[in-house]
Amino acid sequence: MKNPMSTRKPRILIADDQHDVVEALRLLLKGEGFIVEGFSSPGALIDSLRRAEADAILMDLNYTRDTTSGAEGLDAVARIRAFDAGTPIIVMTAWGSIGLAVEAMRRGAQDFVEKPWDNERMLSVLRTQIALGQAIHRARALETENRQLTAIEGDFIGESPAMRPAIEMIERIAPSEANVLITGESGCGKGLVARLIHERSARRERSFVVVNIGSLAETVFESEMFGHVKGAFTDARNDRIGRFELADGGTLFLDEIASIPVTQQARLLRVLEDGQFERLGSSRTQRTDVRMLAATNADIDAEIAAGRFRSDLLYRLNTIHLHLPPLRERGDDIVRLAQYFLQRHARRNRRTLETFSDPALAALRRYPWPGNVRELSHVIERAVLLARGPVIDPVDLRLDSSPTAESRPATLDEIEREAIRRAVDRHAGNVVAAAEELGISRSALYRRMEKTVQ
Known part of the structure; x- marks a missing residue:
């Protein structure tokens, strides 16, 4: 699946009090596939950013109020960072200096371009900052998801x-x-x-x-x-x-x-x-x-x-x-992990399963688990999908107490195919009832059944 960020055109906000500068940048960037919105003041740009996200901001530091110090632009950088920590900001000024560039970066800008700009450098800086901003956004989104997952899983x-x-x-x-x-x-x-x-x-x-x-x-x-x-x-x-x-x-x-x-x-x-x-x-x-x-x-x-x-x-x-020791050396951790995976996979697959039978627990303890915790999770997920009753029995685990080098776990496609077959059999061919048990729509079940016979 393609990342949606890679298919849509990046939205760039430009602020400069000189109309010719805004138009020149608009023409340059539009020709490179960017969507450009121009503003004559930082305030108008900030209002637009509050209404909709942007991929990057390109703004002058000097405006009519004060044409040399960059104070108005620097103040705008700080105002943006007060409510938006992620959108890349590239500042530009005809009165550039190292000191002004450092101050802009200190307040939250990512890069600095001096007027008159070189088109190749402008495009390179802009593309780099957009790519970095998107990458950081994806990483932080994944971090939030992982943190939530950690909180759920304990x-x-x-x-x-x-x-x-x-x-x-x-x-x-x-x-x-x-x-x-x-x-x-x-x-x-x-x-x-x-x-x-x-x-x-x-x-x-x-x-x-x-x-x-x-x-x-x-x-x-x-x-x-x-x-x-x-x-x-x-x-x-x-x-x-x-x-x-x-x-x-x-x-x-x-x-x-x-x-x-x-x-x-x-x-x-x-x-x-x-x-x-x-x-x-x-x-x-x-x-x-x-x-x-x-x-x-x-x-x-x-x-x-x-x-x-x-x-x-x-x-x-x-x-x-x-x-880390292998699972076979971890004793009752095998049972604790199995109970955890049972709850997790039952909830995700919308199955009502309570626990393991005593013979099933004995089989879990006896099996050597060459694939360790990953294999245990896979076995429990398969058992959740194939179990006929509220308690998982040894037959649902399908464990070979003496696995050979030739044996292998079933693939997810094989598990899905077997789960569909059993659900349809239990309901005597009633696809609507089987789909309800599996927690999917009738059309989704038909698609999966078609896939299994291809």
Whole structure:
């Protein structure tokens, strides 16, 4: 699915007391695909911004009241920031100076352009600030959603003796600024632990940016992490903000850190050492302030011995090493997690299910859980969809107490197909009743039934 931000035209608000300047900018930006609204005073611009959001603001600092000091424009920047903390502001003046630029930035502007402007620079600054503003907006929206999700789901479930050292470590290290390397088998909750550390740190109001290193091709790694400038390579049609820039002031979580290309490890090491980097294709050094969390299920020592991972990079990443035990070693945490997943999946799928039968609980305890917590969640969701009564029995769990290498969990499509078949069978082919039980409309059920036979 495309981001709606990428398909609509950006809305730009311009304020300048010179009509010719506004019209010149309108023509320039309209030709580049922007929607432009011009105003002769900051007050009119602010009134418009209060009525509807904008993607960026381009405003003069000097107006007829005072043509040299920039006071009226600087005051407008502060007024905007009093009710709008996110819309990028780019200020411009024919009487530009470093001091005036610094003051504008201090009051909340993102960048500064001097008149007469260079069209290429104006467009570059504007596109960069719009992209950064949209990225920050998306990150903050995700943070709000994740924080709400955390509040609903509660704290990390872990009361077993095997989990107690990890829980105590999280409580101690979360408020610090230390980099943390989280290790453990796949599916044991490393991502959730990283999020908990961020939520309990002083950076919790800033971005939590997640990068799955294993999903990044080596050819795009540098661009994704550090960003690039227009023209850096064939398809670089615009400036792009990297993950380090997006996470500035917050936390950057690198999952599957052992997958980082050897050729890029030196650049990552440099950022960890001095917080400096350059976008791909640019010689301009930028600074970033991020707390680094990393995770892996690989044997890092073996990767170092094989020459695939730098030992000095490991030393920077694992100021604190936090190891999570596999689910099979966590005793009654298996039951606690199963009850939690039962409530969660039953609520989401509109099923009325109360608990597990004693034989089902015994099966949960007996199973070795090679996929850890992720597999447990998947098994409980499948049981919620397939259960015939209010209590989950062993047959609903479909666990093989001795899983083989060839066995695999059912896919979501397979689960959905089986749930539909059972619901239709229970209601003797009555599609309306089956749809009501599944919590979907009749037309939606027909579409899903058509998909299963394709």
